[in-house]
Amino acid sequence: MNIKEVAKKAGVSVATVSRVLNHPESVAPDTKQRILDVIQELEYTPNWFARGLNFNKTDTIGLLIPNILNPSYMEIAKGVEDVSHQKNYNTLLCNGENAIEKERKYVDILVKRRVDGIVLVSSLLESDDIENITKQGIPVVLIGENRGDIKGIPIVRIDCEGASYKAVRHLIDIGYKDIAIIYGSTPEKENKRKVDGYRQALAEEGITEREEYLQEAPNTIEGGYIAGKRLNDLKHRPRAIFTSSDILAFGAIDAMKDHGVKVPEEVAFVGFDNIRMSNLIEPKLTTVEKPMHKMGVVGARLLFDIIDTKGEDITNREILLQSKLKIRKSCGHKERIGEIF
Amino acid sequence: MNIKEVAKKAGVSVATVSRVLNHPESVAPDTKQRILDVIQELEYTPNWFARGLNFNKTDTIGLLIPNILNPSYMEIAKGVEDVSHQKNYNTLLCNGENAIEKERKYVDILVKRRVDGIVLVSSLLESDDIENITKQGIPVVLIGENRGDIKGIPIVRIDCEGASYKAVRHLIDIGYKDIAIIYGSTPEKENKRKVDGYRQALAEEGITEREEYLQEAPNTIEGGYIAGKRLNDLKHRPRAIFTSSDILAFGAIDAMKDHGVKVPEEVAFVGFDNIRMSNLIEPKLTTVEKPMHKMGVVGARLLFDIIDTKGEDITNREILLQSKLKIRKSCGHKERIGEIF
DNA sequence: ATGAAAGCGCTAACAG
DNA sequence: CTGTTAGCGCTTTCAT
Numbered sequence: 001m002n003i004k005e006v007a008k009k010a011g012v013s014v015a016t017v018s019r020v021l022n023h024p025e026s027v028a029p030d031t032k033q034r035i036l037d038v039i040q041e042l043e044y045t046p047n048w049f050a051r052g053l054n055f056n057k058t059d060t061i062g063l064l065i066p067n068i069l070n071p072s073y074m075e076i077a078k079g080v081e082d083v084s085h086q087k088n089y090n091t092l093l094c095n096g097e098n099a100i101e102k103e104r105k106y107v108d109i110l111v112k113r114r115v116d117g118i119v120l121v122s123s124l125l126e127s128d129d130i131e132n133i134t135k136q137g138i139p140v141v142l143i144g145e146n147r148g149d150i151k152g153i154p155i156v157r158i159d160c161e162g163a164s165y166k167a168v169r170h171l172i173d174i175g176y177k178d179i180a181i182i183y184g185s186t187p188e189k190e191n192k193r194k195v196d197g198y199r200q201a202l203a204e205e206g207i208t209e210r211e212e213y214l215q216e217a218p219n220t221i222e223g224g225y226i227a228g229k230r231l232n233d234l235k236h237r238p239r240a241i242f243t244s245s246d247i248l249a250f251g252a253i254d255a256m257k258d259h260g261v262k263v264p265e266e267v268a269f270v271g272f273d274n275i276r277m278s279n280l281i282e283p284k285l286t287t288v289e290k291p292m293h294k295m296g297v298v299g300a301r302l303l304f305d306i307i308d309t310k311g312e313d314i315t316n317r318e319i320l321l322q323s324k325l326k327i328r329k330s331c332g333h334k335e336r337i338g339e340i341f
Numbered sequence: 342m343n344i345k346e347v348a349k350k351a352g353v354s355v356a357t358v359s360r361v362l363n364h365p366e367s368v369a370p371d372t373k374q375r376i377l378d379v380i381q382e383l384e385y386t387p388n389w390f391a392r393g394l395n396f397n398k399t400d401t402i403g404l405l406i407p408n409i410l411n412p413s414y415m416e417i418a419k420g421v422e423d424v425s426h427q428k429n430y431n432t433l434l435c436n437g438e439n440a441i442e443k444e445r446k447y448v449d450i451l452v453k454r455r456v457d458g459i460v461l462v463s464s465l466l467e468s469d470d471i472e473n474i475t476k477q478g479i480p481v482v483l484i485g486e487n488r489g490d491i492k493g494i495p496i497v498r499i500d501c502e503g504a505s506y507k508a509v510r511h512l513i514d515i516g517y518k519d520i521a522i523i524y525g526s527t528p529e530k531e532n533k534r535k536v537d538g539y540r541q542a543l544a545e546e547g548i549t550e551r552e553e554y555l556q557e558a559p560n561t562i563e564g565g566y567i568a569g570k571r572l573n574d575l576k577h578r579p580r581a582i583f584t585s586s587d588i589l590a591f592g593a594i595d596a597m598k599d600h601g602v603k604v605p606e607e608v609a610f611v612g613f614d615n616i617r618m619s620n621l622i623e624p625k626l627t628t629v630e631k632p633m634h635k636m637g638v639v640g641a642r643l644l645f646d647i648i649d650t651k652g653e654d655i656t657n658r659e660i661l662l663q664s665k666l667k668i669r670k671s672c673g674h675k676e677r678i679g680e681i682f
Numbered sequence: 683a684t685g686a687a688a689g690c691g692c693t694a695a696c697a698g
Numbered sequence: 699c700t701g702t703t704a705g706c707g708c709t710t711t712c713a714t
Contacts, residue, residue, distance in 0.1 A: 002690095002691055002692085003691065003692060004691080012700075012701085013700065013701045013702075014691090014692075014693090014701090015693080015694080015700070015701060015702080015703090016699085016700060016701075017692095018692065018693055018694085019693090019694095019699095019700085021692095021693095022692095022693075022694090026699075026700095027699075027700085028699055028700085031699080031700085045452075045453055046691080046692070047394070047690085047691050047692070048393070048453055048454050048455055049390045049391075049393035049394040049397075049455070049690085049691075049692090050390075050394055050690075050691035050692040050693085050706090051691085051692065051693085052389075052390035052393075052692095052706095053388070053390040053391055053394055053690095053691080053692075053693095053706045053707065053708090054691090054692055054693045054694085054705090054706060055692095055693085055706095056390075056706085068415055068418060068419055068422065069412070069415055069416065069419055069617075071410070071412065074409055074410055074415060075410065077409060078409055078410055078436070081409065081436055085436075085443075090433065090450055090454075091434070092431065092433055092434075093432070093433075093434040095419070095422055095426075102426075109431055111386075112386055112389050113389050113431075114389060114390070221617060221618075221621070250618070250621050253621075254620075254621055276410075276562060277562075277591070277618055279595075280562070280591050280594075280595055280622055281621055281622055281623065282622065282623030343706095343707055343708085344707060344708060345707080353684075353685085354684065354685045354686075355685090355707090355708075355709090356684070356685060356686080356687095356709080356710080357683085357684060357685075358708095359708065359709055359710080360683095360684085360709090360710095362708095362709095363708095363709070363710095367683075367684095368683070368684085369683055369684085372683080372684085387707080387708070388706085388707050388708070390706080390707075390708090391690090391706075391707035391708040391709085392707085392708065392709085393690095393708095394689095394690050394691065394692090394706090394707080394708075394709095395689090395690060395707090395708055395709050395710085396690095396708095396709085397690085
């Protein structure tokens, strides 16, 4: 079914049919109605490719996330999708799987498909890769920090370093000194910042850092388990552990329990993200609340701003969202159950 | 950058350039090389729309799931994506949000975009909706049962009824009689089957059903919490609860704990799905292991079979996958920690 | 082995 | 207000 058949059946030219689809106001009411009827009758829908060939626009955005099975990324994805769906856009969700080649491949596909914009979540891409995208006129927005240094690419993020500092500070305030950190290998830069925040809190208190208290691990439950076990096997087991994500904490807590270590009585925990599950495990996890859904929403809005205005005045925008420390049970704090900034 | 410029620069006709891209063997080695060089130099990539206009093929499949935040659906999605990515296909992930209008809208978009096939996960669509898709020549595969009765649409699923029967049977074997069920409002049909399995197990034992032990709830953690609370408020609280999904169990267990009820000492639990988190909560959840990733993989393979063979001999295929009962702590079983069929 | 040209389905400028 | 027609970028006969 194509426009020609519709035109023939309605006794008009293809141009007129095209008009009722794209500029309905410029067509006489009765001809318009007649054509509309035929369209309905023939169940005609314009060919997607032909349209694209003319408009060079897809009403689609690409969304690249590091791991589709990680709930915190999915919450961001949900935020993006909410906005894009509401704008009648489609979202092409790509699962980078923490592998730069896979990310590159996906970006390639997205570019080839002429998506109208791309949202990159904590990606591994280098600045060159990103430049390649924008050079083709496709706007990019970052959610969470990227590996490469990016100049002039809008980004929405939180203050990882500050948030981590406060989290560790809280642990110190309670009275712990032997504090370890488990940080994910990805996303690289953000986790580096989290380590920095951790260090800063320790340094401020004159606590000397122990090499073996810095544990890197894949950012998965399993990764957390292994790192937790390593920490437990240490001659001098830490009294408290800060993790760069909740799922790492889940794994590490599980490891402790498996080895008969009591949480938080023997080892206290503070996580990062506040995913939905974090107050369901035992003990409920004290964690940094990262506004993931909101980050997705804000990121998508930013992207659409650029798309809609063709990126006129939006240069080098950086949006910093707030995160709070959510104090629950796992940190072993006696009284202050609640939230602080 | 388009094919014309490449042709000009290489001193050949556009036809020849097109040939090296689509039928390289039909071009003289040296001309081919020359053209390849120019392509590289000019960073030429064929226009996706123009290609589509000719081939009417997108190398894209659509995947519609009920809820992007539900880990069990994401595991299925991962399975589908794994296969499709490996086949160099793209996956358009759509979040139906348990709303039939949103599902319809998405399917509409997918059809308009001429995706090469669609995977529907436990969708709300009626058989008419699905017929509308297949009528347009787009193959459809179902993962998990649909709302409508579908004839001749390939499906991969598990035996919900049998699995639930065994789960409840296990509860009975341990010695419980007052057994309740919390079942999600979606996916409708599968949960109906789970209720059937539950009923059958009770009936077999001559246990009379109590109306108030059948609790329907939204298939979310929150839904589980509310249903759990309702069950706890009952004059005669059940001694054991079977839930149609793990996340419902998570919510209900949380509710019990909040009200000072001990799990499994006072109320035992058996879930359904065996998502990764289910052995991290306290107590570790006894649950029906549903092979979600595998369902995704098998479903996608099935779809590609149809796409590749143009659906010649694949009629009315139904693939039934096995699920096991995974016995952990939450059911309160003393000895048999492990797996049974 | 290569080129010329038709055509995929649609949009928009130009004429009337 | 509507029709004619020239593209959009590519693939593929049909010649040569």
